[in-house]
Amino acid sequence: MGKQLELLQGTLDMLILKAVSLGPLHGYGVLLRIQQISGDQLEIQQGSLYPALYRLEHQGFIASEWGESENNRKAKYYRLTAAGRKRLQSETESWNRMATVIGSILRRTPEEV
Amino acid sequence: MSLRSRLASAWKALTHREQMESELETELQFHRDSYAGDLIRQGVPPQEAERRARVELGSAVHQQEECRESFGVRFWDELRGDLRYAARQLRSAPGFALTALVVLALGIGASTAMFSVLHATLFKPLPYEAPGRLVTLRELDAKGNFVWNFYADIREWQQQSKQLSAIGYFAPNRGYLETPYEVYAASAPLVSANLLSVLRVQPILGRGFLPDEQSPGTSKVLVLSYSLWRNLFHSDPQVVGKTVKLDDDTYTILGVMPGGFEFPANEDRAQVWRPVPITSANEVRNFSTMGFEVVGRLAEGATVASAQTELSGIQQRLAPLFRTVMQGQDGPSRVEMKTYLDSLVSNLRPALLALLAAVSILWLIACANVANLMLARGIARQRELAVRGALGAGRLRIVRQLFTESLLLASCGSALGLALAAVTLRVFSKGLSSALNVPHEITPDFTVIAALLLLTLLSAALFGLLPAWLAARAPIESSLRQNSAQAQGSRRRHRLQQGMVAAEIGLSLVLLVACGLMLKTLFALRHVPLGFRTDHVLVVEPKVPEYKFRNIDVSQAVYRPLLERVQQMHGVQAASISTVMPLRNTFDMMFMLHGSRSNKTTGENGSFKISAKMKAVGRDLQKVLGFRMAEGRFFNEQDTPESQQVAVVNKTFAKLYAPEGSLTGNFTLSFGKKGEVKVVGVIDDFHQVGVDKPAAPEIDLCAEQMQPGDGLYQPTMQAHAELAIRTSASPEQLMADLRRVMVDLNPDLQASEILTMDQVVEDSLGSQLLAAHLLEIFAGTALGVALAGLFGLLTYLVGQRTRELGIRMALGAQRETIVAMILKQATLMLVTGGLLGIALAWFTSRMLASFLFGVSPHDAWTIAAVSAVLVTCGLFAAYIPARRAAQVNPLEALRAE
DSSP, X not given: OOOOEEOOTTOHHHHHHHHHHTSOEEHHHHHHHHXXXXXXXXXXXXXXXXXXXXXXXXXXXXXXXXXXXXXXXXXXXXXXXXXXXXXXXXXHHHHHHHHHHHHHHHHOOGGGO | OOHXXXXXXXXXHHHSHHHHXXXXXXXXXXXXXXXXXXXXXXXOOHHHHHHHHHHHHOOHHHHHHHHHHHTTOHHHHHHHHHHHHHHHHHHHOHXXXXXXXXXXXXXXXXXXXXXXXXXXXXXXXXXXXXXGGXXXXXXXXXXXXXXXXXXXXXXXXXXXXXXXXXXXXXXXXEEEEEOSSOEEEXXXXXXXXXXXXXXXXXXXXXXXXXXXXXXXXXXXXXXXXXXXXXXXXXXXXXXXXXXXXXXXXXXXXXXXXXXXXOSSTTOOSOBEEEEOOOOGGGGOOXXXXXXXXXXXXXXXXXXXXXHHXXXXXXXXXXXXXXXXXXXXXOOOOEEEEEEHHHHHHTTTHHHHHHXXXXXXXXXXXXXXXXXXXXXXXXXXXXXXXXXXXXXXXXXXXXXXXXXXXXXHHHHHHHHHHHXXXXXXXXXXXXXXXXXHTOSSOOOOOHHHHHHHHHHHHHHHIIIIIHXXXXXXXXXXXXXXXXXXXXXXXXXXXXXXXXHHHHHHHHXXXXXXXXXXXXXXXXXXXXXXXXSSOOTTEEEEEOOOOGGGGTTSOHIIIIIHHHHHHHXXXXXEEEEEEESSOTTOTTOOOEEEEEEEEEOTTTOOEEEEEEXXXXXXXXXXXXXXXXXXXXXXXXXXXXOOTTSOOEEEEEHHHHHHHOTTSOOTTSOEEEOSTTOEEEEEEEEOOOOSSOTTSOOOOEEEEEGGGOOTTSTTHIIIIITOOEEEEEESSOHHHHHHHHHHHHHHHOGGGGGOEEEEHHHHHHHHTHHHHHHHHHHHHHHHHHHHHHHHHHHHHHHHHHHHTHHHHHHHHHTTOOHHHHHHHHHHHHHHHHHHHXXXXXXXXXXXXXXXXXXXXXXXXXXXXXXHHHHHHHHHHHHXXXXXXXXXXXXXXXXXXXXXX
C-alpha cells in the first residue's frame, strides 16, 4: 500500500453518509466503499468507524436493520434517511465552499495580495 | 436530527443495554471476520490476519464505550458506575456508613416531621380562591374587649365599605342529619347567602343560596359537603331537590360543594351549610341578639390595615346607636382585622417557628457532623484518589464521584428520615392535633416530600462538596509518595474539622439551653400552689352517644342518677357535680350580664357589666377539692330549689366587681326567671384556667337549686357536666370499680372518661409538656450527635498521630501528659463551641419567651448548668481517645513504620 492520507477531522461522518447514500451497507461495507471510491488513498481508523455510525444513527441521519450479508451471515445494514439526505446535501455544499475558499487562499502569490 | 430519534435511541441504550451490547459485538465480529477474510485472500497468514483485524478495530470494550458516548448515555453509565462504586465504598466501611446514615436520618427526619406540621398549619392551603385575600374581623369596645359582630353593623359595612369587595357572615352550629339508616352528627353552620361567593367557590351540583332564602318563612334549604354527598347519598347525581331531615326539620338539598371544600376551615366534621334566617330581631343592637363571625374579601389594592381603618371609621359612627338599647353603655367602636388564615393559626406561630428553628439547628449539626466524617474519610482515601488521578481521572470527575457518594448517603438518609418522620408524627399525633388544633392526622404529603428532596440535595451539597473539593485539590504526587497510613492531613484541614466540631457543640448548646429552660418551666409549673387539693381526687366526664340523647335532658336522666349512685359507693368520701372541673378546658361558659348592685347601707343603686366564667357546682365540691372560703359560706343543705337562689364568686370576681369591700349578703344579681341570685360567699382564688394563668373571675351557681326551665339551666347543667370524687384510698384503685358501676347503671356511659386530678393537672401543661418533650428529644439528639463528632474527630486524630505519640513516649513523655494533651485539645473545642453556643442562645431563647414560666429566657443558672453538662459529657467523650493515645506502645508505633 502506498502512502495514505489521514482523514481530516470531522469529515468521517460526511463520507459515511455519502457511502450509504449509494445503497444500504453494513459497517465493513462502508469502510470498503470509502476506500474503494478514494482509490485507497484515504486511511480510515477502523476504531472510529462504529462510534461514528452509532452517532449518526442516534442523530437520525441513518437507520439500521439486520439483514444477510453476501456470504450469508447476519449483518447490520445502514441506509440513509430523509434527514440524512438533507444533511449530506448541506455538508457537501459547505465542504465545496470551504474547499474553494481554502484553495483560492492557498493559490495566492505574493503579488496578488 | 429529530429529538425523538435521539430520545428513542438513548432510551434503548439505557434500558436494553445487554441487547445493544450483544448486537454491537455481533456487528464487530462480522467486521473482524470479513476483514480477516480479505487479508487472507491478499495472502496474509490466517493467524496474522486475525491478529491484525483485532488490533485495527480496537478492544470491544473500548468500542462499546465510544458508541455509548455517541448516544449521549455515557453520563448515565458513569453515574451507574459511580453509584456501584459508592455502594461498595460504603459497604467496605460499615462503621462510617452507619454513623453517617443514622445522623442524617435524624436530621432529615426531624426536619421532615416539622415541615409536615408547618404545612398542615401555617402554610395550610385553604380551599378557596385567593385565600390570602380573605379576612376575618371582630368588633371591639373602647377598652379593647372583643364584643360581638352584630348583623346591623355588618349590613352597614356591606353598604359602606370600599376596601372590602364582599362581606359574608356565619354562625357555627351543629345538627343531626337523619337518613333512613343512620343519624349523622354534622357541622351545620348558618351562613349568609353570599358566603360562597365571598369564598369564590361554587357548588359542583345544583346552586348556592339566594338572598331571599334568608328571609324567615321561606322553605328550609341546605348545601351538602362532598363527603356527605358521597357517604350518605352515594354520590347520587339527582340529589338536588331531594329532602333531608336536619334536627327534625325538613330541608331541601340545593347543591353539593366540591371535594376538599370546608368552612370554617378548622372543622373536622362533615358539613352542611344553611342560610341564616334574618328577622327584625337581628336588627337590634344588644347582647341578646345573635352574634356572627365575619369573612370578607379585600378589594383590589386594599390591605388588611387599610380595610381595618376604614371599617373602624364606619364602626365609630355606629357606636352611639348602641346607647339607647344598652342602658347607656358604649357599643363596639372599632374593629380588629386579620387574614382568615392568620385567625386560624396566629396563636401557634411562635411555637411552630421556635420548633422550626430547633429542627434547623439539629439539621445543621447533622450536616456538619457528616461533613466531618466525610472529610476524615477523604483524608484516609487520599492515596486512593491520588491513584485514580494518576491513572487519568480528571479533577472534576473525582469531585463528581465523591459527590455521587454523598448523594447516595443523603438519599438513603432521607429514606430513613422519611420513615422516621412518619413514625414520629404518628407517635405524637395526639399531642400534636390537640396542641395545634388540626383536625386531621398530619402525614408527610407531596409538598413535604418535594421539600425533603430539596433538603437531601442541600445536605449532600453541604456535607459532600467541601470534602470532595478538598480531596480533589490535594496534589497527586505527594499523596502518592506517602504511605496512606501516615498521610497527614494539612494543619488547615485539621483546623477546619475542629471548627466544625466546635460549631456542632455550640449549636447543640443552644438546644440544650432551650431544653433546660423548658424543664425549669415545667418544674416551676408543677410547684405552683393550685389552691385546691389534687390528691385522692377522681374526675369523671360522663359521655353518652349524642344522637340518643339529643332531645333528652341528660342532667336529669343521666348525671343526677349517676351522682347519687357514686355517692353511695364504697371508698367514696364525697362526690359532686361541676359544670367543668378546674384546669379542664373541655367546656367554657362565659357569662355577661348587667348586674344591679344595691348597697343597703347607702341605699345606692347602680348597674354595671359583668363578664365571668359561670358554672353550676354541687354543694359537696368543697369537700372534694378542699378550697378555702375567703368570706361567707359555700353551698349547704339549706340551699334547695325552693329557697333563695344563691351563688358564690371567687376573689378575683369580688375584686373586679365589688371593690368596696364585703359583698357577701348585700350583693345580688338579677337575671333568670326567679329574679335574684344572692351571693353568699367568696372562694379563695384557685387556678381554674391554667397553672400558668391567674384565676379568672368566676361565679358559681348551686347545682342542687337548679331546675329544668331556669334560664341558666340549659347552658350550665344540661350542656356539660363533670363529676368530682374524693376517694378514701388511692384513686387509681377506685377507677375500675367506678367504671363498672357506671356501665351497670347506664350502658350508654361506656365512653366516659375517668381521670385522676393529678393527671388533669399534668394534661393542662399540654403545650409546655409537648414543647419540653420535643426539646428533650432534639437537644438529646443534638448533644449525642455533637459528642459523636467530637469523639470521632479525636479518635481519628489520635490514629493519625500514633507515630508521633510513640516518639514522644520514647523520648520520655508521661502517659498523664499525653492524656492531658488530648484533653486540652478537646477542651479547646468545647470551650470555643460553648462560648459560641451561649452567644447564640442569648438571642434564640427569646423565641421561647411565651412558653416560659417562672424563669427568664436568660436564666444564668440554666445556662451554667447545661454548659457544665455539656463540658462533662464532652470530656468524657474525649477521655476514651485520650486514654487510647496514652496506651500507645512506643515500640510498636515505631516499628509499624
